Amino acid sequence: MNDRTVDYAALSGIIFLICIIIVFELIPTERVNTKTVNQVYLTKNEDNNGEGHHISMEMNRDDNMEIPLPDSIDYDDIDVTYDIIEKRVNIYFELNKDNIDVTKVINTTDKTEGISYKSENGKLNIEIILNDYYQTKWDVNNGWLYVRFFPIDRSKPVVVIDPGHGGFDVGANVNNIYEKDINLSVCRKIEEMNAGSDIQIISTRGEDYYHSVEERAAFANTFSPDLFVSVHINWYQDAGINGTSVLYNSVNGEAFGTSYWLAGILQKNVVKSLGTFDMGLEDGKSIYVVRYVNVPSALVELGFITNQSDLQILTSEDGKRKSAAGVYEGIRQALKEMGKIQN
Ligand SMILES: [Zn+2]
Structure with missing residues (x-):
């Protein structure tokens, strides 16, 4: 290695460092921008100088x-x-x-x-x-x-999902296994599956909260959604009874785009995904959310908490995932038939 080579090495080293600095300056980092904006906002506010319009534009961008x-x-x-x-x-x-x-x-x-x-x-x-x-x-x-x-992104079709029960209202239960928890877990998975998709899903609860059925229906109706789907687990005194059923509102008939039509699609998809016994559809006109949400609405009873075989499915991670997949595929199929989504 001679002196000249060393000079070149030192020179290229310096050029390299300069390049690194330039590249780092150019990389857009959202956090850095965000902080800068906030500092501007705080400083301006403390100084109370009047460039309000400029500041509020910055604030909106930050949001x-x-x-x-x-x-x-x-x-x-x-x-x-x-x-x-x-x-x-x-x-x-x-x-x-x-x-x-x-x-x-x-x-x-x-x-x-x-x-x-x-x-x-x-x-x-x-x-x-x-x-x-x-x-x-x-x-x-x-x-x-x-x-x-x-x-809420209104440019997409809107679907309200409703994990049944919550809070002090535990729903059906056996041996400290509560329906409210399974319903919530399944609906959270539906939201996860839908992340970044062409559908706007809104859940009536993402936590263990109590809300009355009247509150849930009123909440859903404020969005005039395309569909409403409530998720529940069934209960029966005879532990031998098992299977999946979906409740519909018989008051609005059995035509395309009605509660009955939606219930049929959900029933088919959930049974296919879960492998549970197909109990068919049930008249749910006495169920508040089925009756009083003003759009095609249905209530899925995934299975029976009182039946060993259903319980095993519903409490397993795989069973909850399949429950969510069945409901989600049903929602997608219904929106497709309505012409709201492509595939
Ligand atoms: Zn229930």
């Missing part, structure tokens, strides 16, 4: 809620729950002496109506009230908790 976390709190320490019917987000984490500085909470969305901080059972509960029905996502990054709110 989230940012909560500074104590060093001791990370993603796994946080529990976020959302009650869409109540338009309420609750964020819980262990309260300690590094309590969050609420003056540093940044709200750059116009989708909230209020935020409050309470101590509950040794935990901090941050409660956000929203001004409409949104879907929410949250994430932790660099010591900040970000909560975002997404409007």
Whole structure:
């Protein structure tokens, strides 16, 4: 190695470093942009100088809620729950002496109506009230908790799903196995299967919340959805009775696009996916959500909690996944027949 070679090596090394710096400057990092915007927003606000229009455009682009976390709190320490019917987000984490500085909470969305901080059972509960029905996502990054709110996408066909029961209303149960939990688990899987698809699915609950059937029907009706599907588990005193059935509203007839038509599609798809006994369709005009949701609506009874063979299916991960797949395929087929989706 001679001197000249060393010079070239040093030179190319410097050029390489410069390139690296340029490349890093050019990589768009959303978080960095977000922070910059917020700093602008805070600074302007503190200075109270009047460039309001410019600031509000920045805020709209940002559109989230940012909560500074104590060093001791990370993603796994946080529990976020959302009650869409109540338009309420609750964020819980262990309260300690590094309590969050609420003056540093940044709200750059116009989708909230209020935020409050309470101590509950040794935990901090941050409660956000929203001004409409949104879907929410949250994430932790660099010591900040970000909560975002997404409007319901009305450009897609809308389907409301309804995990039956919840809260103190456990539904059918045997040996501390509650219908409400299976219904919720199946509906969460339906939402997961649908992520990023051509259908907007809205669930009446994503958590163990109680809502009356009147509230659920009223909530569903505000969207005028394309379909409504309630998910339940059956119960019978005779443990020998097993199988899947779907309830429909006999009041609106048996034509195409009715509750009866939807129930038939769901029944076929769920039985095929689960391999359960086909009990056929049942008149559900006495069931509130079937009767009073103003669009094709049906209530799926996946199987019997009182039957060993059905119970085994419904409590297994695979059985819940197949239940979700059956209902989801039924929803897709119905929307296809309605001409709302392509395939
Ligand atoms: Zn039920």
